[in-house]
Amino acid sequence: MSTSIIDTAAAVSPAPRPGAFGNATHLVCRECRATRPLGPHYACADCFGPLETGYDFPAVTRAEIEAGPKNIWRYQPLLPVPADITESRNMEPGFTRLLRADNLARELGLSRLWVKDDSGNPTHSFKDRVVAIALSAARELGMKVFACPSTGNLANAVAAAGARAGVRTVVLIPENLERPKILTTAVYGGTLVAVRGNYDDVNRLASEIAGEEEGWAFVNVNVRPYYAEGSKTLGFEVAEQLGWRLPRQVVVPVASGSQLTKVDKGFTELVRLGLVEESPYTMFGAQATGCSPVARAFKEGHDAVRPVRPDTIAKSLAIGNPADGPYVLDVARRTGGAVEDVTDDEVRDGIELLARTEGVFAETAGGVTVATLKKLIAGGRLDPDAETVVFNTGDGLKTLDAVADRVGPGSTIDPTYAAFASSVLGRPR
Numbered sequence: 001m002s003t004s005i006i007d008t009a010a011a012v013s014p015a016p017r018p019g020a021f022g023n024a025t026h027l028v029c030r031e032c033r034a035t036r037p038l039g040p041h042y043a044c045a046d047c048f049g050p051l052e053t054g055y056d057f058p059a060v061t062r063a064e065i066e067a068g069p070k071n072i073w074r075y076q077p078l079l080p081v082p083a084d085i086t087e088s089r090n091m092e093p094g095f096t097r098l099l100r101a102d103n104l105a106r107e108l109g110l111s112r113l114w115v116k117d118d119s120g121n122p123t124h125s126f127k128d129r130v131v132a133i134a135l136s137a138a139r140e141l142g143m144k145v146f147a148c149p150s151t152g153n154l155a156n157a158v159a160a161a162g163a164r165a166g167v168r169t170v171v172l173i174p175e176n177l178e179r180p181k182i183l184t185t186a187v188y189g190g191t192l193v194a195v196r197g198n199y200d201d202v203n204r205l206a207s208e209i210a211g212e213e214e215g216w217a218f219v220n221v222n223v224r225p226y227y228a229e230g231s232k233t234l235g236f237e238v239a240e241q242l243g244w245r246l247p248r249q250v251v252v253p254v255a256s257g258s259q260l261t262k263v264d265k266g267f268t269e270l271v272r273l274g275l276v277e278e279s280p281y282t283m284f285g286a287q288a289t290g291c292s293p294v295a296r297a298f299k300e301g302h303d304a305v306r307p308v309r310p311d312t313i314a315k316s317l318a319i320g321n322p323a324d325g326p327y328v329l330d331v332a333r334r335t336g337g338a339v340e341d342v343t344d345d346e347v348r349d350g351i352e353l354l355a356r357t358e359g360v361f362a363e364t365a366g367g368v369t370v371a372t373l374k375k376l377i378a379g380g381r382l383d384p385d386a387e388t389v390v391f392n393t394g395d396g397l398k399t400l401d402a403v404a405d406r407v408g409p410g411s412t413i414d415p416t417y418a419a420f421a422s423s424v425l426g427r428p429r
């Protein structure tokens with residue numbers, strides 16, 4: 001049986017304390033709906049399908065949430081974390097700004113547009129959300145090492161959260177990662193290993209290590225059902241920041257596809273709990289053409305996602321074999337959306353467009369979503385008259401090379417007024 005990882009880990013972990021996972025009650029298979037007890041499991045014992053977290057939600061009110069801290073822990077009743085989570089040494093991510101983007105909307109011909117700007121998280125990407133939940137689960141399960149395979153932002157988030165929690169970290173990255181992302185991981189200490197290979201090679205290695213090393217929590221592998229729940233908080237925040245209602249259209253970047261499917265899960269749970277009124281919404285996925293296996297499957301009408309070898313500047317999204325790809329297809333089709341892809345030049349244009357119109361400097365993943373938004377409008381697939389939210393999930397300072405050849409000083413002058421007037425004001429010397 002290939003469940004040895006899961007079962008050995010379960011054997012070494014002490015039973016979790018009561019309330020260790022808040023209102024989460026079980027794990028459930030996304031394929032056959034079989035259930036398993038909460039534990040360090042990620043695959044179904046019957047069909048090997050991926051597991052997700054199930055809950056027995058109590059009544060939760062808007063007022064209770066609004067009275068909580070200004071970070072993801074305000075949603076503790078809806079997450080697999082204990083009620084005393086705020087007392088642990090964690091990074092307190094979330095409640096990032098939702099910016100009204102009128103300038104960009106005007107330029108694109110949209111009536112109402114918002115940017116959910118997750119570059120404001122502690123390590124400047126949305127990954128701080130998922131890591132915070134995974135770290136809580138790992139701690140409650142008695143796992144001693146905090147690890148991950150990463151396309152960059154996850155490496156930052158794991159290394160920083162581990163440092164703050166005082167837990168040993170082991171981070172695996174592809175050796176060709178952007179230099180800023182390597183440095184902003186290494187600075188937190190911990191073990192950083194560059195692997196000769198692409199992300200999919202690194203991910204395979206991580207699964208193998210997880211099978212050998214008992215009690216290691218690979219955040220996006222063997223504690224993935226908890227990790228993934230962190231992305232729901234993006235959906236919760238967007239709804240709360242809009243005044244407790246769902247947006248009509250959302251554009252989300254797709255790497256493994258976890259984020260997009262969990263934003264959908266978050267919206268569904270808010271409706272089920274009566275925290276927002278039920279209203280239709282449409283979800284669009286965004287990929288870079290150089291790594292667009294989900295967009296391709298969408299366009300070809302397939303249910304399965306054929307793996308690709310990534311070749312794009314959007315390295316944070318460069319997962320050639322995306323675990324949640326088929327579920328992204330389900331959500332896009334069920335909500336009347338689409339999965340689209342854009343070229344690296346369009347990604348660079350997207351970064352510049354968002355920066356020039358809204359003063360938000362996105363990393364390449366944000367360039368992908370903005371460029372995809374533009375392409376969806378041009379193709380008539382996104383309704384320009386319906387309210388839209390686009391996600392910026394990372395910070396442009398980590399991917400400076402993407403725009404390094406395109407922007408810079410307009411001129412270099414001597415320190416005299418005459419030189420300034422000549423160069424900038426166009427006056428004759």
Ligand SMILES: *Cc1c(COP(=O)(O)O)cnc(C)c1O
Binds near residue numbers: 125127256258317394
């Ligand atoms: C990891 C990542 C994503 C997407 O994550 P998935 O949940 O794997 O689809 C999006 N944007 C940025 C900047 C990321 O680092």
Ligand SMILES: [Zn+2]
Binds near residue numbers: 032
């Ligand atoms: Zn199953």
